[in-house]
Amino acid sequence: MSDPWTILGVDKNATDSDIKTAYRKLAQKHHPDRDGGSDDRFKEVNDAYQNIKDQDARQTWEASQVDPRQGFNPFVNRGDPFGNLHEIFRGGFGFHQQPQRNRDVQINYDISLQEVYTGIKRQLNVNLGNNQTVQLNLNVPRGVEHGDKIRFAGMGAHDISELPKGDLYVIIRILEHPRFKRFNRRDLITKVTVNALEAAIGCEEFVSGLSGQEFSIKINKGTQPNTKLRIPEQGMPGRGGQRSGDLIIQVEIKVPILSEEDLELPLKDILKK
Numbered sequence: 506m507s508d509p510w511t512i513l514g515v516d517k518n519a520t521d522s523d524i525k526t527a528y529r530k531l532a533q534k535h536h537p538d539r540d541g542g543s544d545d546r547f548k549e550v551n552d553a554y555q556n557i558k559d560q561d562a563r564q565t566w567e568a569s570q571v572d573p574r575q576g577f578n579p580f581v582n583r584g585d586p587f588g589n590l591h592e593i594f595r596g597g598f599g600f601h602q603q604p605q606r607n608r609d610v611q612i613n614y615d616i617s618l619q620e621v622y623t624g625i626k627r628q629l630n631v632n633l634g635n636n637q638t639v640q641l642n643l644n645v646p647r648g649v650e651h652g653d654k655i656r657f658a659g660m661g662a663h664d665i666s667e668l669p670k671g672d673l674y675v676i677i678r679i680l681e682h683p684r685f686k687r688f689n690r691r692d693l694i695t696k697v698t699v700n701a702l703e704a705a706i707g708c709e710e711f712v713s714g715l716s717g718q719e720f721s722i723k724i725n726k727g728t729q730p731n732t733k734l735r736i737p738e739q740g741m742p743g744r745g746g747q748r749s750g751d752l753i754i755q756v757e758i759k760v761p762i763l764s765e766e767d768l769e770l771p772l773k774d775i776l777k778k
Contacts, residue, residue: 509553509566521559528554533667539605609671610634610661611654614643618682621649622715622741631673633662643675647742650690651679685715691750693740697722698757704728714739714752722754732756 510517513527528550533539535546556566610633616625624647631639639660654674661671679687686694697710707726713719714736722734733755740750761767 509557512549512553513557524554524557528558529665530667533665606669607664607671608662609674611674611676613676613678615678615680616645616649617680618685618687619715620645621647621679623647624649629675633673635662635664637663639673641673641675645677646744648691648744649677649679651677653677682715687741688753689750691741691743691747692753693750694753694755696755696757698759699724699728701758701760704756704758712754715741720752724756728756728758730756730758 510519513524513531515524515527519527531550532547532554534542535550536542537544537547555562557563610631612631614629625643625645627643627645629641629643631641633639641657641660643655645655654676657673657675659670660673663670684695688694693715695712697712699708699710704724705727707728708724710722710724711719712722716739718739720736720739722736733753736752736754738749739752743749
Protein backbone atom coordinates (compact mmCIF):
# COMPACT_ATOMS: atom_id res chain seq x y z
CA MET A 506 0.00 0.00 0.00
CA SER A 507 1.29 3.51 -0.81
CA ASP A 508 2.50 5.75 1.96
CA PRO A 509 0.38 8.67 3.27
CA TRP A 510 2.25 11.32 1.26
CA THR A 511 1.59 9.42 -1.97
CA ILE A 512 -2.09 8.91 -1.12
CA LEU A 513 -2.57 12.63 -0.43
CA GLY A 514 -0.40 13.68 -3.39
CA VAL A 515 2.03 15.77 -1.35
CA ASP A 516 5.80 15.54 -0.91
CA LYS A 517 7.50 14.95 2.41
CA ASN A 518 8.45 18.62 2.73
CA ALA A 519 4.82 19.76 2.59
CA THR A 520 3.61 22.00 5.40
CA ASP A 521 0.74 21.11 7.72
CA SER A 522 -1.42 23.58 5.79
CA ASP A 523 -0.55 21.98 2.44
CA ILE A 524 -1.35 18.53 3.80
CA LYS A 525 -4.68 19.72 5.20
CA THR A 526 -5.64 21.39 1.91
CA ALA A 527 -4.82 18.26 -0.08
CA TYR A 528 -6.74 16.09 2.37
CA ARG A 529 -9.81 18.32 2.29
CA LYS A 530 -10.01 18.23 -1.51
CA LEU A 531 -9.68 14.45 -1.62
CA ALA A 532 -12.17 13.98 1.23
CA GLN A 533 -14.72 16.05 -0.67
CA LYS A 534 -14.08 14.11 -3.86
CA HIS A 535 -14.37 10.63 -2.34
CA HIS A 536 -16.99 11.21 0.37
CA PRO A 537 -19.55 8.33 0.19
CA ASP A 538 -22.46 10.77 0.15
CA ARG A 539 -21.29 12.28 -3.12
CA ASP A 540 -21.84 10.84 -6.59
CA GLY A 541 -18.88 8.66 -7.43
CA GLY A 542 -17.73 8.57 -3.81
CA SER A 543 -16.07 5.53 -2.28
CA ASP A 544 -16.08 4.29 1.31
CA ASP A 545 -12.72 2.55 0.89
CA ARG A 546 -11.01 5.45 -0.83
CA PHE A 547 -12.50 7.92 1.62
CA LYS A 548 -11.21 5.94 4.61
CA GLU A 549 -7.81 5.53 2.96
CA VAL A 550 -7.52 9.29 2.50
CA ASN A 551 -8.65 9.97 6.05
CA ASP A 552 -6.24 7.39 7.52
CA ALA A 553 -3.40 8.88 5.53
CA TYR A 554 -4.16 12.36 6.83
CA GLN A 555 -4.39 11.11 10.43
CA ASN A 556 -0.86 9.71 10.10
CA ILE A 557 0.83 12.87 8.77
CA LYS A 558 -1.44 15.77 9.76
CA ASP A 559 1.15 17.32 12.10
CA GLN A 560 4.69 16.78 13.37
CA ASP A 561 3.66 14.49 16.23
CA ALA A 562 1.56 12.30 13.93
CA ARG A 563 4.38 12.05 11.39
CA GLN A 564 6.90 11.04 14.03
CA THR A 565 4.57 8.34 15.32
CA TRP A 566 3.96 7.00 11.82
CA GLU A 567 7.66 7.02 10.89
CA ALA A 568 8.53 5.22 14.10
CA SER A 569 6.06 2.49 13.24
CA GLN A 570 7.94 1.82 10.02
CA VAL A 571 11.28 1.04 11.70
CA ASP A 572 10.34 -0.44 15.09
CA PRO A 573 9.94 -4.21 14.63
CA ARG A 574 8.16 -4.50 17.99
CA GLN A 575 5.23 -2.57 16.50
CA GLY A 576 5.16 -4.45 13.22
CA PHE A 577 4.58 -2.88 9.85
CA ASN A 578 1.36 -0.87 10.18
CA PRO A 579 1.49 2.21 7.98
CA PHE A 580 -2.00 3.33 8.98
CA VAL A 581 -2.17 3.49 12.73
CA ASN A 582 -5.68 3.76 14.15
CA ARG A 583 -5.92 6.76 16.51
CA GLY A 584 -9.51 6.55 17.68
CA ASP A 585 -12.41 7.87 15.63
CA PRO A 586 -11.23 7.72 11.99
CA PHE A 587 -13.59 10.53 11.06
CA GLY A 588 -12.93 12.79 14.04
CA ASN A 589 -10.77 15.22 12.12
CA LEU A 590 -13.21 15.23 9.23
CA HIS A 591 -15.93 16.44 11.58
CA GLU A 592 -13.61 19.23 12.78
CA ILE A 593 -12.76 20.46 9.26
CA PHE A 594 -16.31 20.32 7.94
CA ARG A 595 -18.08 21.50 11.07
CA GLY A 596 -20.57 24.21 10.19
CA GLY A 597 -19.48 24.29 6.55
CA PHE A 598 -20.77 21.18 4.84
CA GLY A 599 -23.49 19.60 6.95
CA PHE A 600 -22.84 16.12 5.51
CA HIS A 601 -25.66 14.64 7.56
CA GLN A 602 -28.27 16.68 5.70
CA GLN A 603 -26.67 18.68 2.89
CA PRO A 604 -23.48 16.81 1.97
CA GLN A 605 -22.85 18.53 -1.36
CA ARG A 606 -22.99 22.26 -0.67
CA ASN A 607 -21.69 25.03 1.54
CA ARG A 608 -23.30 26.20 4.75
CA ASP A 609 -26.63 28.01 4.93
CA VAL A 610 -26.79 31.49 6.45
CA GLN A 611 -29.63 32.96 8.52
CA ILE A 612 -30.18 36.64 9.29
CA ASN A 613 -32.90 38.44 11.22
CA TYR A 614 -34.78 41.34 9.69
CA ASP A 615 -37.02 43.61 11.76
CA ILE A 616 -40.14 45.19 10.28
CA SER A 617 -42.98 47.21 11.76
CA LEU A 618 -46.58 46.05 12.03
CA GLN A 619 -47.45 48.79 9.56
CA GLU A 620 -45.01 47.23 7.07
CA VAL A 621 -46.64 43.85 7.63
CA TYR A 622 -49.96 45.45 6.72
CA THR A 623 -48.69 47.00 3.50
CA GLY A 624 -45.90 44.60 2.52
CA ILE A 625 -42.44 45.93 1.66
CA LYS A 626 -39.63 45.62 -0.86
CA ARG A 627 -36.05 46.28 0.21
CA GLN A 628 -32.59 45.92 -1.26
CA LEU A 629 -30.18 44.51 1.32
CA ASN A 630 -26.43 43.98 1.52
CA VAL A 631 -25.83 40.91 3.68
CA ASN A 632 -22.55 39.96 5.36
CA LEU A 633 -22.15 36.17 5.10
CA GLY A 634 -18.92 36.05 7.11
CA ASN A 635 -15.43 35.15 5.89
CA ASN A 636 -15.31 38.39 3.86
CA GLN A 637 -18.33 37.36 1.82
CA THR A 638 -21.23 39.69 1.05
CA VAL A 639 -24.29 39.37 -1.12
CA GLN A 640 -26.93 41.82 -2.33
CA LEU A 641 -30.52 40.64 -2.43
CA ASN A 642 -33.95 42.03 -3.21
CA LEU A 643 -36.19 41.30 -0.24
CA ASN A 644 -39.91 41.14 -0.95
CA VAL A 645 -41.95 40.75 2.24
CA PRO A 646 -45.59 39.91 1.40
CA ARG A 647 -48.55 41.41 3.21
CA GLY A 648 -49.66 39.53 6.28
CA VAL A 649 -46.30 37.89 7.01
CA GLU A 650 -45.97 36.45 10.52
CA HIS A 651 -43.29 36.74 13.17
CA GLY A 652 -40.65 34.07 12.62
CA ASP A 653 -41.48 33.44 8.96
CA LYS A 654 -38.45 32.54 6.83
CA ILE A 655 -37.84 33.81 3.31
CA ARG A 656 -35.41 31.57 1.42
CA PHE A 657 -32.90 32.70 -1.18
CA ALA A 658 -31.59 29.55 -2.81
CA GLY A 659 -27.90 29.54 -3.69
CA MET A 660 -27.19 32.88 -1.99
CA GLY A 661 -25.60 31.53 1.17
CA ALA A 662 -21.95 30.99 2.03
CA HIS A 663 -19.30 29.93 -0.48
CA ASP A 664 -16.45 28.98 1.84
CA ILE A 665 -15.39 25.99 -0.30
CA SER A 666 -15.13 26.94 -3.94
CA GLU A 667 -15.51 23.34 -5.12
CA LEU A 668 -19.00 23.07 -3.61
CA PRO A 669 -22.23 24.90 -4.52
CA LYS A 670 -23.28 27.85 -2.41
CA GLY A 671 -25.59 27.33 0.55
CA ASP A 672 -28.95 29.04 0.95
CA LEU A 673 -29.70 32.34 2.66
CA TYR A 674 -32.69 32.61 5.00
CA VAL A 675 -34.17 35.92 6.13
CA ILE A 676 -36.11 35.49 9.37
CA ILE A 677 -38.82 38.10 9.83
CA ARG A 678 -39.19 39.69 13.25
CA ILE A 679 -42.18 41.98 13.78
CA LEU A 680 -41.70 44.90 16.14
CA GLU A 681 -44.33 45.82 18.70
CA HIS A 682 -46.76 48.59 17.78
CA PRO A 683 -47.72 51.23 20.37
CA ARG A 684 -51.45 50.94 19.62
CA PHE A 685 -52.16 47.63 17.92
CA LYS A 686 -51.55 44.01 18.85
CA ARG A 687 -51.97 41.03 16.60
CA PHE A 688 -54.51 38.43 17.72
CA ASN A 689 -55.34 35.04 16.19
CA ARG A 690 -52.87 35.76 13.37
CA ARG A 691 -55.14 38.06 11.33
CA ASP A 692 -57.13 40.11 13.84
CA LEU A 693 -55.88 43.37 15.32
CA ILE A 694 -56.72 44.64 18.80
CA THR A 695 -56.65 48.28 19.82
CA LYS A 696 -58.11 50.13 22.79
CA VAL A 697 -60.40 53.07 23.31
CA THR A 698 -60.89 54.75 26.68
CA VAL A 699 -64.19 56.31 27.70
CA ASN A 700 -65.41 58.05 30.82
CA ALA A 701 -67.46 55.88 33.20
CA LEU A 702 -70.42 58.20 32.80
CA GLU A 703 -70.14 57.97 29.02
CA ALA A 704 -70.15 54.19 29.31
CA ALA A 705 -73.24 54.43 31.51
CA ILE A 706 -75.31 56.61 29.17
CA GLY A 707 -73.73 55.64 25.85
CA CYS A 708 -71.68 57.72 23.42
CA GLU A 709 -69.91 57.77 20.07
CA GLU A 710 -66.13 57.38 19.68
CA PHE A 711 -63.74 57.45 16.75
CA VAL A 712 -60.85 55.08 16.21
CA SER A 713 -58.28 54.77 13.42
CA GLY A 714 -57.30 51.43 11.94
CA LEU A 715 -53.79 50.41 10.95
CA SER A 716 -54.60 51.54 7.42
CA GLY A 717 -55.18 55.08 8.73
CA GLN A 718 -58.90 54.96 8.01
CA GLU A 719 -61.06 56.38 10.80
CA PHE A 720 -64.14 54.54 12.06
CA SER A 721 -67.06 55.67 14.16
CA ILE A 722 -68.04 53.23 16.91
CA LYS A 723 -71.08 53.30 19.15
CA ILE A 724 -70.61 52.76 22.88
CA ASN A 725 -73.95 51.40 24.08
CA LYS A 726 -75.57 52.32 27.39
CA GLY A 727 -74.19 50.27 30.25
CA THR A 728 -71.02 49.20 28.43
CA GLN A 729 -68.76 47.26 30.82
CA PRO A 730 -64.95 47.36 31.09
CA ASN A 731 -63.10 45.27 28.49
CA THR A 732 -66.14 45.03 26.22
CA LYS A 733 -64.91 44.20 22.70
CA LEU A 734 -66.38 45.73 19.56
CA ARG A 735 -65.55 44.33 16.13
CA ILE A 736 -65.12 45.99 12.72
CA PRO A 737 -65.07 43.21 10.11
CA GLU A 738 -62.12 42.82 7.70
CA GLN A 739 -60.17 45.81 8.99
CA GLY A 740 -57.43 43.75 10.62
CA MET A 741 -54.37 42.17 8.99
CA PRO A 742 -54.63 41.18 5.32
CA GLY A 743 -55.29 37.54 4.56
CA ARG A 744 -52.74 35.26 2.92
CA GLY A 745 -53.32 32.75 0.17
CA GLY A 746 -56.77 34.01 -0.66
CA GLN A 747 -57.96 34.15 2.94
CA ARG A 748 -60.16 37.01 4.07
CA SER A 749 -58.66 39.83 6.09
CA GLY A 750 -58.94 39.73 9.84
CA ASP A 751 -61.08 42.01 11.97
CA LEU A 752 -60.26 45.13 13.92
CA ILE A 753 -61.24 44.57 17.55
CA ILE A 754 -61.72 47.56 19.82
CA GLN A 755 -61.43 46.88 23.53
CA VAL A 756 -63.27 49.42 25.64
CA GLU A 757 -61.46 50.66 28.73
CA ILE A 758 -63.42 52.69 31.23
CA LYS A 759 -61.88 55.54 33.18
CA VAL A 760 -63.54 56.44 36.46
CA PRO A 761 -63.25 60.20 37.03
CA ILE A 762 -62.27 61.56 40.41
CA LEU A 763 -64.92 64.16 41.28
CA SER A 764 -64.95 66.77 44.03
CA GLU A 765 -68.03 68.03 45.79
CA GLU A 766 -67.96 71.07 43.51
CA ASP A 767 -67.78 68.85 40.42
CA LEU A 768 -71.04 67.18 41.41
CA GLU A 769 -72.79 70.51 41.09
CA LEU A 770 -71.66 70.88 37.44
CA PRO A 771 -73.88 70.12 34.45
CA LEU A 772 -73.49 66.54 33.16
CA LYS A 773 -71.76 67.70 29.95
CA ASP A 774 -69.03 69.31 32.04
CA ILE A 775 -68.66 66.24 34.26
CA LEU A 776 -68.15 64.12 31.15
CA LYS A 777 -65.07 66.19 30.34
CA LYS A 778 -63.36 65.17 33.58
